[in-house]
Structure formats: C-alpha cells, structure tokens
Amino acid sequence: MSTLFLVDFNVLKPDLGLIFWTLVIFLLLYAILAKLAWGPIQRALSKRDSEIQSSLDKAAEARAEMQAQSDENQRLLIETREERTRIITEAERQSKEMIAAARDEARAAAQKVAADAKRDIDNMRKAAMVDLKKEVGTMAIEIAEKILQKDLKSDANQEAFVKALVSDLN
C-alpha cells in the first residue's frame, strides 16, 4: 500500500479556507435560524405551554366551583326540606289549635244559648203560671158567679151544672 501515510491524510489537515467557510456558514445559519425559527418557535411553544397550563388550572377551578355549587345546592335542598317539615308541623299545630278553640267557642256559645233558652223557658213558664193562676182565679170567680147566679134548684141540677163547668175547665 504505497500511499498510506499520515502526511497524505488530507482530512486531518485543517484547511484554513474550510475553517473560514465553516465559521461563516455556521454563524450566518445561527443568526438566520435564531431570528426566523428558533425564537418564534420557542415563544409559540412556551405560549402554548402556558395556555395549556392555564386551561388545566381553569378547568380544575371550574370543577371545584361546580363542586362547591352542588354542595351549596345540596345544603339548600336539605334546609328547604327541613323548613317545609317545620312549616307543615307548625301549620298542623296551628290548625289543631284553631279547631280546638273553635270547638270550645262553639260549645260555650251553645251552652250560653241553652242556658238562655232554659232561662227564657223558666221565665215563660213562670209567667204562664202567673197567667194560669190569674186565669184560674178569674175562672173560679166566674164559675162562682155563675153558680151564685143560677138557682141552684135541685141537687141534680147542681151536679149537672158543676159537671158542665168542670168540662168547660178542661
């Protein structure tokens, strides 16, 4: 192998022109890509990252809010139920009270009416007795008068007369 010498190993010798062009091309490429691509991509990616993060945060927040809302609803529901029970109980109690009061009143009124009636009846009975007594007296007087006026001729007449009077009385 005739030409295998390190000295001829061309790629091991750093060519000055190649170094120059590598530096120029790489630095230009870096400048162009940094401005054209890396910057915008980096910004877009970090913006997207922060957007995704904030969306996730927001979703979590919304979920927590919904949870809180549903808890609140549950609490309100329970409270409402309690309230309803309370109101119904109260209403029942009140109605019972009212019924009882009304019954008492009615009883009292009825008793009063009965008492009044009784008293009236008594009064009327008394008045009637007085009238009766007065009537009986008058009738007795009238009968006596008639008896006196009629000549009590016979005993039979007398007796028939009394009987007539008595039947008149009845």
Added chain:
Amino acid sequence: MTLRARFLFLCVFCLSIGLAGQEPQDHGTTGDYGGEGDMTEVHMSCDGHAAEYDPAGVILHHIADANEFHLFGDFTIPLPVILYAPDHGFTVGFSNMFHHGQEAVDGYVMNHGRINRISGAPDELLEGHHHVECIRHEVFTSEEGKTADIYSARIDGEEYLLDAPSVGDGGLLGGGITSFYDFSITKNVFTMLLSAFLLILLWGAVAAKYKKNEGRAPSGIQSLMEPFFVFLRDEISIPMIGEKHYERFQPFIMTIFFFVLFCNLFGLIPIFPGSSNVTGNIGVTMALAVISAVVAYVHGNAHFWKHTLWMPGVPTAVKPLLTVVEVLGLVIKPFSLMVRLFANITAGHIIILSLISLIFIFGQNGESLVGAGAGAVVSIAFTMFMNCIELLVAFVQAFIFAILSASYIGAAVEDAHHHDELGHHGEEKVAEGGAMGGAVTGMHTPAN
C-alpha cells in the same frame, strides 16, 4: 429468500474466492521504497493511468475535500474557486478552467481534484493559461524512514514542484502555510451551504406553521419537527444548562445539532448533492468545536472562572496544579469534541470505502469477473450494514456534539449555590454520552 437460494449464494461465494485465489498474479511489486532514502515514482499521469488498484489512495482521495464534484470519468460539476496568494493577489473563477489538471491558470494547477500552485516557477508562468503536460507523483523517503508525497507538474518540458493549499496544522502533519490560500467553495463548503439552505427552508416552514396555527393544534411539518425541538429542549438544554439559563442557549443547541446532523446525512449520500465528507474533515469539526467553546467560555460566570483559575476549597499548595489541569481542560474539551466527530464520521467512511474496494481487490482490477462478483455480494451486504450503522452514527454523533456543547455551556453558566447537585447530574450525563461515543468509535476504529 429461500434456504436453497442462500445455499447457492454461499457456493458461488466460496467457489469464486477459490477461483480468484488461483488467478495468476502477474502484477509486480511497486512501492518497495521503504528506508532507502530516495524518490520512488508511483504514478505518472503522462503515461496513462497506473495499472494497479491502490485502495488506500482511492479511499483517502474519496474522503478528502475537493474543488469539484467528480461524477464519473471526466465528467465533473465545477465549483467556484477563490484563491489567494500573498505575492499575487486573488484568482477567482470556476474549477473547470483547469481542464482536469491540463491547464495551469495563474500558476494554479488542479491536482486530483485539489488545486495546487507551482512553486519556483518564472513569473510568466504565474500569469495566464499554460498547458500542463502531466502531473508526477513521487514519494520521498528520508533517511529516518519518514515519507512525503511530492507532486510536480511538467509545463513546457520543465518540471515544477506543486504546493498544496495552506493548512492550519502548524506544519505538524506535513502541511503548514504555503505560498497560497484556498478560500474556494469546495465540495464541503458547497454541502454546508446546501445543508444551511435546507435547514432554513425546513425550519422556516415550521416557524410559518406556528404563526398560522397559533392557538390551534400543530399540523403537518410542524408536528413532524416539533418533537425534535422539544426533545432537544427537554433532554439536552434543560438538564445540561438548567431551567434558569437554557432558553438563551436553546437556539445554539438546535443549530449545532441540526447543522451537524444534516452534514452527517449528506456525507452518507454517495452521489452529487452529497458525497462530501463534511463532518469527517477536521477543519469543519475544529471550527464547530471552537464555536462551542467560545460560546461556553464567553458566557462563563465568575463562579466558573474562579473554579477554573483558582479552585476554592483546596489547600493553597494544590491550587496551582489544579489551575494547570483546569486550563488544559479548557483546551481539551473542544479538542475532544473536534476529534470525536471527525474520527467517527471518517472511520465510518473509510470502512465503507474499504468494503467497496474489496470488489476491485477480489476482481484483481478487472481481471477476474468472478472475483469481482463475489466481492460485490460480500461488500454490498457489509456496506448495507455499515450504512445502517452510519445512519445511526449520524444521529448519535450530532446528539453527542450537542449534548457536550450544552454541558460545557452548563458548566460555564451554572450558579454557585446548587453547584454539587447539578454538577454531578451533568457529569453523569456526559459520561453516558461519552460512553455512547466511545462505543461507536470503538466499533468504527479502522484496522489501518
């Protein structure tokens, strides 16, 4: 595939190897030059192509950078050429002006896809167009057994030595500063530009989708690419750099990951838009590693520099020692980044090219058709397997490059108060990445 067909393949395979072994081996032994201290001519293009197949040369040629896209035969796609010589100034044009090495322009010559410059030539040769008769390749072996490739061009009957472009190895690897600099749009540069362009198109489309789909679910290409962004953010940036600082560095991590990934993937495509070994070239990985290191160290806070330069909480006598270690670490960290990526990609390509070379070795350079067929069966199966591995490596190495860059940045910007916790976390992650890289490197280490 039925069992019988498999058995048949096995028979053909065994038989062909046997036949290949019995072929008369008449090609002689060239390259017997070791330790003689003289020049050995290996290849003279004036006299046509060399007869013998030289896998090492082919492989090294294919993983190397080039100034043109070679498709087949003499057909190439030209690329822009920008050359600078301190004594001559700029030369600009297209690589087809060199006519595949047959034309010298302003003293520049195309030598096997790479532009070289003739040295020691009279001034009139350094201007205008001249016909090149041939390019000679010789191997020089010094008395100590060191070898060097020497190329020379023959113009008007005279031979002139060729200079390779300047490289930044400080002369350690036989390169160093030469008479000119090559700032051309080479294959590698072209592929990098293409990768950058595609990345801009791709991520531009994704970003446009983000604008359009604002406030809606992602769709289309946006859904396809968003996981990458989010994965790199959640698996690299945030754990390595920390929640507090990662946003500043996420663009950098994204860019480096995708640039390395695209260059890796283009390196796997064997034809035109790909075919260049971008991240398997140490110049590229060096530049990327240096950028990573600079980004990390520029953002280093007081806490980081205090721990690097004057470690608190250890005896004063030990402090200078730790300072030396830590300062060396500042260099070693990017160096390891550079070598890891380079070695993984290059090793993978060398293995694939070696497997492809098997076809030509078994076929004895076109002499044994049966051998070539057998080589093709074996090498296609192995190459397919290696391509799968390389596909994995393309992603893994891009990931490792990004995660290590992020860990260096993380170490530089981390705050004092939760030092221990984050520090250990980071180290664990890095160790994990290193192990992955190591495993892949181990698998890839070529036998040469």
